[in-house]
Amino acid sequence: MSNLLNLVKYFLIKDIKSRYAGSGLGIFWTIILPVFQILLYWFVFSTVMRVRPYSNAQIPYVYFLLSTFFFWLSIPEGILKSGTVIIENSELVKKVPFPTIALPISVTLSAYLHNMIGVVFFVLIYAVSGLSHLHLFLIIPVLVLQLLFSVGAGMFMAAIVSYVRDLQQVMGYVLQGMFFLSPVLYSLDAIPERFRSLAYLNPVTIYIESYHTIIFQKAFPGLWHVVGMVCISALFLFLGIKVFNRLNEGFADIL
Amino acid sequence: MEISVITTKDLIKAYKLYAKPIDRLKEILFRKQYHSEFVALDRMNIEVKKGETFGIIGENGAGKSTLLKIISRTLKQTEGEVHIQGRVSSLLELGSGFHPEFTGMENIYFYGSLLGISPLEMKQKVEDIISFADIGEHINYPLKTYSSGMYVRLAFSVAMAVDPDILIVDEALSVGDLYFQKKSAEKILSFKEQGKTIVFCSHSMYYINRLCDRVIWLKNGQITMEGAPHAVTQAYETYQLKKEAVNRSETAEATPAVESASPSLVLIRNIIVTPFPTVRCGDDLNIEMEIMARDNAQSYQVAAILKRIDGIDIIGIGTKEYEPLHGSRRVNLCFPSLQLKEGTFFVELYAMDEQFVHIFDMKASNPFTIPKESVELGFINIPYRWTI
Structure with missing residues (x-):
């Protein structure tokens, strides 16, 4: 176990090093690109389409968007990077015997670390606006649960995509769908009542909702949200490990 | 009395060959067979004793690499059992675990953790590795700045320094530049003298005879002959010369047996x-x-x-x-x-x-x-x- 952690550490450093190797602006891309995306969504949704986040609350739209945008970004980034991580490291996987499960874990962690820069950015803006409160610390356990969900999904993808590479393309569209059908861009009450329960078919919804509850309502997420998150995280993690361990024996054959 | 460190029982390795990539997906979806099979190893039973130097010879495609990969645990067998006792280090693909952005030093620790060696244990070996590889100051620079000679020297030194119980050597008894070749061959020999197990695969019958205690000859995924090195290599060379003679009558002229690739000292x-x-x-x-x-x-x-x-x-x-x-x-x-x-x-x-x-x-x-x-x-x- 300590060896696995050790290995994850090295792969994480390796991932971060190769991410910034040879890039001129380095870490600034990490901030510039998402900020540009946020400005785009802000303009479209608050100015053109006039979306109101909560019908009865006075939150500027940009705060609403920022509050979960980076938490969301970690999910597709982690999943998509996990999808190709075995193929990208095929030389290593074929030639050196080591616990390959460290690969999806480390790229998922890397995606999260990367996007936490954005989260810190948001918290700073929020604090400067005088809106910070102690409940914000509740974000941490929710983030941990979300990370476990991502790690599980990442392991699953890493194993499956190595066999069926087309799934990587499909997953891009699935994730785009998950984004638009999750309450990152709008609040759930914006969905007509009879469709609202459908939003919960998206596993991400429940995490995003919990962040909103903590940040804007300064409250604990509801009991069912907590139970839901724990169940989804545990389920994905379990399935991820199971599927990965089942399929990793064949990696050297298919690469 | 003697302990077996490598045992295989009815080991079979079959590769599934698909005509098109989509066939693999179709096979998963429709549960119908879309592949043809290539049997690389066919019911192989080998037993390597502790301290033995075990040689594997055979023509290209006979299954030598597949067997080595299964012993080094990068490839999983299709059927049968493989038991291996002790830490295995392989000189199959030197430096394939290295990362160009890491410094030489970071790569030493990284490779160690790939093989499951803690940083603490690795720390005690670092001095030896650096001095054997003769890398000097470069150890603190990224690997991408290394010459290919330095790269191989470092890779070899790390692979030997992890103190394996079983060493897997494929052809390259001597690696690196001209001076290092001799040093590396001596290192492997000293390893044998320490009573460690070596699995050695080579086309050079001289090395096989010089180093091995026992040799198997693989042909089409099966053991054709097993025994004392001289007996097996002699039979193998005779077989090859006969085959060559047949080929020679077909083609124009045979090239000299061995021609060294790089200019030597x-x-x-x-x-x-x-x-x-x-x-x-x-x-x-x-x-x-x-x-x-x-x-x-x-x-x-x-x-x-x-x-x-x-x-x-x-x-x-x-x-x-x-x-x-x-x-x-x-x-x-x-x-x-x-x-x-x-x-x-x-x-x-x-x-x-x-x-x-x-x-x-x-x-x-x-x-x-x-x-x-x-x-x-x-x-x-x-x-x-x-x-x-």
């Missing part, structure tokens, strides 16, 4: 056999070789094997009783009153290091023929006495 330039091309039984056979050494400090020894054209060794001899040689010079080998009676023969000449481990260069002389002059059977005269 010591080269055999020229071999003159006298008398030539016909030698008669009882003649003095003289073989004169011209040796070129690039570095006068490099000491070397010379060895020769007199062989019949079908690969049978008549006699192998070396200059081991003499002081090591230095510099460019000529060496003469004489077989006074040669007692060979008939056949075509040639001499293989080797320039080697003092331990007769690393081969600097190897060249075969032109074949010479001894005509049959008596009615007696056999091709060799040896002293004999009847008692009646």
